[in-house]
Amino acid sequence: MAKGEGADHRFGLNNREAWWEDPPRGQRGGGPDKVRWPIFSIAFTLPYLIPVTKRLLAADQVTPGLIGLWALVYGYALSYALFPLAFDRARPVRFAYGVGMLTLGLTLVGAANANPFVLLYGTAAMVFLVPPAWVVILDGAAVVLAAVIMLLAGRFGNDYGDLITVSSVTLAMFFMSSLIRAIRRLEQANAEIATLAVTNERQRVARDLHDLLGHSLTTITVKAGLARRVLESSGDIPRAVEEIREVESLTRSALSDVRATVSEYREVSLSAELVGARAALRAAEIDADLPHAVDNVRPEFQNTFGYVLREAVTNVLRHSGAKQVEVRLGENWLEIEDDGSATEVVPGNGLRGLRERLDAVGGTLRPSARPGGGLLVRAEIPLPEPRAAATAVRTEPAGGLA
Template sequence: MSRNLFEVEAGADGLWAGTLPAFADSRKTMGRRWTPPAAFFLLFMLVPGVPGLLDDGMTTHTVVSLILLTAYSGAYLVFPVVMWGRSIAARVLLCCGLLLLGGGVVVAMGPDSLTVMIYATAVIAFAMPFGWALSLNGAAILTLVVIQLVEGTFVENIGVLVTVVSITIALFFMGQLIQTIRQLRNAQDEIATLAVSAERERLARDLHDILGHSLTTITVKAGLARRVLESQADTARAIEEIREVEGLSRRALSDVRATVSDYREVSLSAELVGARAALRAAEIDADLPHAVDNVRSDLQGPFGYVLREAITNVVRHSGARTVTVRLGPTWIEVTDDGAGSGSATPGNGLRGLSERLRGVGGKIESGPVEGGGFRLTARVSAPLKEHV
């Protein structure tokens, strides 16, 4: 009786809704979990009750009482198995039947047997959602009180009634506590799953940003070194480009390690330097800011990612001859005179940028420019105090 049979299901039905049993995946499994402890507690009702009935011999009253007691005990034992997988309406009907059997036992065996109702109220307290458990057990206890008042035995049995009410209330709150604990465990499992998914998405997004930009720049510089050697035989310049390729490769490896360990930070000023080198290697004229002091400090990291992705796309897809970058306190704009990516569907890079900007209250806008070219703008409208 120490385990909760049903989870409370949050939803349209609120406190009155219920789901399938939380700890069993079959009737057989549920029976193994419930029957042994239930049978043990049942002895506390049968051992004193049955001999007391037999003291008067096998009268009609004794036979009826034994039949009711047997039916009540059987319903108590098979309750979880019968209830498994049924709708809330069916479970309410079965609970009402259990309470009626308990009431019949009390009437047949006399007011001294009031405590047998604890078995029904305890099962309902553990098995039913909050609203139904409160309503059914409340109605059962009120009925017992009314019966005692009608029979004139209320004062005589007040102690027994208090015991029944106290135990029922205690079991009710214990059942609600177990339900809450089980819900918290489910929530923790869900949070852990979401955390793993979020970490996987972070790694995918960061590795895309890092490797996409670095490998694009390395490819462009390696191609430039090859062309220099083929056309001009300028060994010194080719060696310089290859040296920069080596440096980029080392930085990319360092960035990947920092990303995996979640220690990597992006600097807008460093990204400007990298953008200038990448555009120069791709033989694209660049009009870039010389400082980032006018950009809000908490936005320099996110805008660094924006600049990195925008320059990568320009070098890869645009075929542009010129690129212009403008910065403001809460915005960054990258414009080129190329043809764009040629796709109306945002790629992984732009989707990743959108997620980053949403984290600081901003958004990404991108599209062709009238007269030719492509523009990508990141803008944050949230005030500084929300992100410091």
């Protein structure tokens, strides 16, 4: 069985284990309605009960054998009317109930010379009570035994058509029950898929909002603090106003990004993130050594590396206490190093979200503590394998070999 495949994900009868195991309770269902089915079953059993009842009433005298035959006939009909009660029972109970019905049907065929069509009630009940493999074994054995009984009684030639009808109807009901089970499995799987889709969407929005608002609010806090310090220390109103204008711009940008994130239309630009990182680090009075261009990074990796850079810079501003930050870029990797006070890597929502983004593209995130304090975060995405060069084909002159 393939990895991740379990009993809850088998559809149809193309899996060997599905032939022998009961489906989960939610996929098996409760069977026919336990209140309405006994009423409907009367219509199904009347074609069998009416002629047998007439035959019993026409008897000359009431004997113990006749009473036993009455009990057998109506007990068989009653067991068919009540077989849905066995659906929710343990597997041994369902097996015993189904085998009991087949035994009653075979007894009627043999002891009462009943038409073999009566066996259909037992085979039909068995189809819905036990796993498919046992249906084939037990119902098949019942049909064979009925044929043997009819041969020994010398009436096989007259009634073999009814036995074929029993086999055909039982086979049709067997495939119908398999279809019902497969539909229930599909319904359950669709419900699980819908739940997973909602969960994944919630995780995406939570991750994007964390990355977006964490960085934007941190930068806004740093710039607002800088404007306050400027006003308190030197009273440089023009510079404070400039910082407040940038705070206003960041707030509007963050609001726009939140709307785009919710609708899943937001894209991150690595070059734009470098500009934002430079402004945020400058406002926090952190010396930043950042690349001036991103041309050496593969275009398909820039979106992911933009998220990495945003989260790493946010962590520096929030937690590191660093005085210097260096960012290095390569074709398929990105490194952010700071000289903060961190001595160990503490997992958090930011690192977990970045790992999820990199896992989605087959990349890795390796944060590590520097010996002298601070963190080094390296994100790397494997390069695609180069395509094999086309085999050179040597051509000959039109005249062939000289």
